[in-house]
Amino acid sequence: MKTVLITAGGAGIGRAMGEAFAAQGYQVWVTDVDEDALAECPDGWHRHACDVTDEKALHTVISGMPGLDVLCANAGTAGPTARIEDITLEEWRSCVSVNLEGAFLAAKHATPKMKTAGQGAIIVTSSTAGLYGYPNRAPYSSAKWAVIGLMKTLAMELGPFGIRANAICPGAVEGARMETVLAREAEAKGMTRDAVYHGYARGTSMQRFVEVTDIANMAVFLGSDAARLVSGQVIAVDGHTENPDPKL
Template sequence: MSARVLITAGASGIGRAMAEAFAAKGAQVWVSDVDKKALARLPASWGAADVDASDEAAMADFFAEVKARWGGVDVLCANAGIAGPTAAVEDIALADWRRCVSVNLEGAFLAAKYAAPMMKAEEHGAIILTSSTAGQYGYPFRAPYAAAKWAVIGLMKTLAMELGPYGIRANAICPGAVEGDRMEGVLAREARAKGMTRDEVYQGYAAGTSMRSFVTAEDIANMAVFLGSDAARLVSGQVIAVDGHTENPDPKV
């Protein structure tokens, strides 16, 4: 794969797995992140930038640098996101709601906004937004996160329609429960909010899938590589869950 791939929040977790998977296929990789320590651990052959995906001025500067150095971008993985608060809706502060929506939704919007002109100029490209199974179902105690991830899907559907005539595809990946540090934090917070143990919440998530399993960051990355490749040249406007088939998104069982 000879492609220029830009990944927001690409220094760790799902984003890092995406970067590694694209790089393994021969792609040029450039990641942005706010985690300076994680950025410092990236391979020297990758581009790396300290950028807040929800800061428009910073994103405009970043994409200007990408255009100056690369001339354009072939694949955008708009992956930046935060978990947001875990609480009953009446206990969520508006500031916390806005921060969660800003990173998860506005971060995806800004990445698409600045990638689209470069892709239009070359009449090709693939935009991959990281949504969530929370963007397909209601999600108790995670109202801002679920709302933002539903909106990401609406954004993706619109991008697919708007940019399709220019040869640009847009799709959304919906990870389920992904093994790793971030999910461990979610499990701990939900356990406190629901008066359950961490293991009870974990088992609830696993039991809520038909395959009785969490997924890995590599599972998500493999789907991103497919969606960014010519093998998916007519796959656009699609919501693709990589979640072991979620049946019950509320981990009570």
């Protein structure tokens, strides 16, 4: 049985990834800082309360796995929504740590198991914020650009060992995290929540938000043998974003 590890797998995109991989017969391991969310995950999943910035805890989880075919380095945090001059160094470091260092640590400790097996797939969750500049989102956008650089380096470094690496860039995803972003952007820009929401939707050629299942389905594909020669790629699942800064 193939095995997948999903960081921040208790809810949202991570939970959808777990369900999608489980449907394909994978043994699912998830980590999350939200113990309540973990408790709501299916009983058959291996659930671990773990902060991805805690290297010792993450290493303990991964070293206890019987094998690892797919890593979904999915953990992230939205960070502050503010002008650059109003962002504190603590806010910057906190956002970059979760989004970038969390992906680095997961990949670092997953790699030895994959090298031993002679195969594996690493999937990092970036964002369309890693493809465009996003006003008022400096830490988040910077970190999401950086994880793409990390992914491309992993693809080159690990390819000779049969390990692939790719990045998924979700656009505006329906759910609790995006609602927080919408509220913050509305306050920062003096707009209503609905105006910001529709601005995001109008910024895509599909004129709609993404569902978590759209991201999960792409992760399953990238982890599968059908994508055996897909590596080093940045794949946006965003309805074709052209205007990442919603305006009326």
